[in-house]
Amino acid sequence: MTNKEATAFQFPVYYNKEPFFTVQPVLDTRKKQFQMWRDLILQYCSSLKIYELDLLESIKSNSILFFNQKINRRLSIESLKLIIQDIVDNGYAEWLDKDKSRVLILWRKPEEWASLLYKWVSDCGLANSILTVWEIQNGDDSKSQEFYQLNTAVLMKSLKALEKQNKAQIFSSNGDDSNLGVKFFSV
Amino acid sequence: MGLLFSHCAGGGRQKNNKISNTDKAVLDLKIQRDKLKQLQTQINLVILRETAIAKECAKSNKKPQALLALKKKKYQEKMLEDSLQNLSNVEELINNIEQSEIQVQIFESLKKGNNALKDIQKELSLEDVEKLMEETEEAIQYQNDISEALSGKFSQDEEDALLQELDDMEKQMLQLPDVPKDKIDVPIEHIIQAPGKLIETQEAEREREREKQREREREPQMAV
Incomplete structure (x- = not known):
């Protein structure tokens, strides 16, 4: 800043x-x-x-x-x-x-980010596919999105909000905290 | 941050039923893909930096340094090429897995559909259909019998009786009137030409006769 x-x-x-x-x-x-x-x-x-x-x-x-x-x-x-x-x-x-x-x-609350994220996922036909957290923040597909380079803590909160709505599941490929990804579900 | 992440991962383990091993494998590959992309960004930056250094050194006549920078750049370019190859391999594998998963899902759906179709067909056995068709046939036959009965197919006796009745009717209609006893004052051609008008003609003729008679009776009176 x-x-x-x-x-x-x-x-x-x-x-x-x-x-x-x-x-x-x-x-x-x-x-x-x-x-x-x-x-x-x-x-x-x-x-x-x-x-x-x-x-x-x-x-x-x-x-x-x-x-x-x-x-x-x-x-x-x-x-x-x-x-x-x-x-x-x-x-x-x-x-x-x-x-x-x-x-x-949190100038936008995690729930608000969550609905933005989920809309993007639905629009791109990404439901039922797996995305890495890094991909959501930095991927080519999200470049034009508001959540591009979103703060990790805020993103994780938003994903957890989606998890609560059964629209997503955060998981790790090897059980540790570094390799996190998320699977989105179609509701 | 670590606290936050471990909490997420813990939550994931509790509800692992939604995440298959395939999902984990795909995630692992995608994470490798992300790392390769990050590596490429890094290499690209190094290449830019070494190029700038080489140019700088060439300008200030530091040939060995410029060469070194160019060598480093070359090496980085080689690494970039390798990582691009790796990236394309990883992405291909990801695509294959995702495609295969979709195919498996399609196969499962087809199998379910097929089973459903079989179940429906089970309820519709061939014998049942044949029996049903037979029954339908019988019903049609019965209907035809009724129609025949109603439309007047009678036995020989009934037929004969009906014919007799018809004969009688015709005879009655053909009964000729009695031959008149009076002399008929009508030319025979007249009768032949207009048989239906015979009586009328006779009547008219007689009327005319009577008229003449009356005139004859009146004439003498007038003469008086």
Whole structure:
């Protein structure tokens, strides 16, 4: 995530307001503020296809998302943690470690990815065939798809969602965790 | 991530019934295919890099280094060729397995269909059909008998009786009227030409006679 890439992203008006970068003391205002941050972070990650955020790294590298140069305001690491925790509580993110230093951003929920995946599988006549996880992420067939180069953790969550609907089965060719593939079923 | 994967694999083992050994073999081949593709990407990058190095060295007159880079590049190209060959082998095998699996499925379906057809045919034995056809034949025969009976095929006696009745009817119709006792004042040709009008003609003739008679009786009166 470099600031150069982010230039294509259209920031909302509230991004240019100074109070936006300070956690609001009044609870109602703070709620509203966190919701705005949630919208901004999810939209930003979605537009740049960002799936993972390292909190400290984002602050240190002066990511444009948390540092507005124009008004010289930045989000503190403590504030960012609070905001991300709020997103996690809303189900659009998951902590990747116990220290809560890295987070998986689910700007599209696994169930939504799952239905996209399954539609693609049906459209391509791939039901009842076996695909490798790598193939779904990097294969020639999925190049034009939104899930091309999808984050592995998100992809696995989506596949598990399909597994729950009996539309797929994740399995390994040799019993270890490295050679994973998935068989899709026609329902 | 490892935790996530092991969980998935564990889930897979619990419901292994849906995954056959063939599926596992295909997955293994596909993973090898993926690895070969990744290897090719890597080799292509190395070739590009070595080419760039060779050019750079040639420019700055470092001939041995340029040659070395070209040799490395050549070697990588050989590897790329090998991996392409391997990839095509792997892909061919995958295709063959998948095709064979489909063929087996088609065979199974055909077998099931065939069995179903046999079962249906079992319910329809030849003897039953013959018996049914015989019964149908009998029923048709019976129907014909009834039709014949109704359409008037009678025994010889009945036939004779009917003919007798018809004869009697005809005789009655042919009974000629009595010959008139009076003299008939009609030319014979008339009778022959219009036999049906005989009586009418006679009647008309007589009427005319009577008319004349009456005229004759009236004339003397007028004369008086």
